Amino acid sequence: MLERFLFEGSIQFSYISKLSGGEKRRLYLLSILMEAPNVLLLDEPTNDLDIETLTILEDYIDNFNGAVIIVSHDRYFLDRVINKVFSFEGNSEILQLVGNYSDYREYKQEALQEVVVEKVSVEKKNKNIEKNKIDKPIKFTFKEQKEFEEIDEKIEEKELQLEEIQQQVNNSGSNFMLLQELLATEGKLKEELEFLMDRWTYLNEINEQIQEGKNNN
The missing domain is CATH 3.40.50.300 (P-loop containing nucleotide triphosphate hydrolases)
Known part of the structure; x- marks a missing residue:
């Protein structure tokens, strides 16, 4: 040694x-x-x-x-x-x-190259998706179109129902059982009205985009 x-x-x-x-x-x-x-x-x-x-x-x-x-x-x-x-x-x-x-x-260089290729592929795919979004005209579905045409009337109807229930609440006096039922109905109507208002906002935003697309063309 x-x-x-x-x-x-x-x-x-x-x-x-x-x-x-x-x-x-x-x-x-x-x-x-x-x-x-x-x-x-x-x-x-x-x-x-x-x-x-x-x-x-x-x-x-x-x-x-x-x-x-x-x-x-x-x-x-x-x-x-x-x-x-x-x-x-x-x-x-x-x-x-x-x-x-x-x-x-x-091995590390090959792995890095694979990551770069995958990243480029994902970026290209995302660009194509964005391009398709831009090229594809915005429009209502059949269901949304029907909902848009009826939404104002439904909101008005729901507001009238809510107003009527609120009047009944005010006139219920000391009838506790009736008051409970009326308050439950009032709460349900408020939730339904809030949902309709959210849908109204959503549908009108789409309609504005549709009109802008038509004006640009």
Whole structure:
């Protein structure tokens, strides 16, 4: 193992204090690997290793029988040693992808392209819908046309019924049972009148748009 990590000959008997910074890091890495772990957790391993040590580490990982978990921003190192990517995408989502970093980048680019194509398709569809709305003349349905023609008369009739009930309420005197029935009828008539007024507003708005369309043509 010492020779594999470039500690050859007499250097194997040197004091640690005599080693260079790169040699000390290489020795520290070697001391961990000599414990024969079955899992390696490497956090930004390329930050403090020289090229020689990094090459040795890559070769060691290639022949390592256990699991290796690497956190790194070094795409070239990841392309060299990994075969599965766990990418934290945000919103508690973790993407798992078999392959190296380049495979992951290609997957993300294809996914982004699909999103762009889908967005363009949706925008085009929405534009067509809006165009159809503009091109298609606004008009009443048969039922709405009939309702529009009769709505004023129905409102007037409902107002007369409500006025009559209110007069009966005023004349009910101390007849509590009759008063209860009249008040219930009054409440129902008010609800019906309110519904008719809402429909009147809606139908007249459509009628105004129809008239504007005719004037523009």
